[in-house]
Amino acid sequence: MTSKTFRFREYGVNPDETAAPAYQAVCVTGEEADCGADSKDQPDEEALTRWMAEHTSSTGHNRFRRARWDYATVEPGAWQ
Numbered sequence: 001m002t003s004k005t006f007r008f009r010e011y012g013v014n015p016d017e018t019a020a021p022a023y024q025a026v027c028v029t030g031e032e033a034d035c036g037a038d039s040k041d042q043p044d045e046e047a048l049t050r051w052m053a054e055h056t057s058s059t060g061h062n063r064f065r066r067a068r069w070d071y072a073t074v075e076p077g078a079w080q
């Protein structure tokens, strides 16, 4: 796990290690409109993979947009 501080003027953006990340996928299979099935927040990548595999198994859909959501805090003057 990398921990970096990015600076934008006098603000510091820091990863918030106190909150667990979440994993989410949305099915984007479809010609004219995406399927839109949403995994909602999953606690880890394994759970997300299981949700995707189950969706593919039951629908034949096989293309997803997925993301890892994590938390950050912004603190004025964090560079000091």
Ligand SMILES: [Zn+2]
Residues within 6 Å of the ligand: 027, 028, 029, 035, 036, 037, 055, 059, 061
């Ligand atoms: Zn789908």
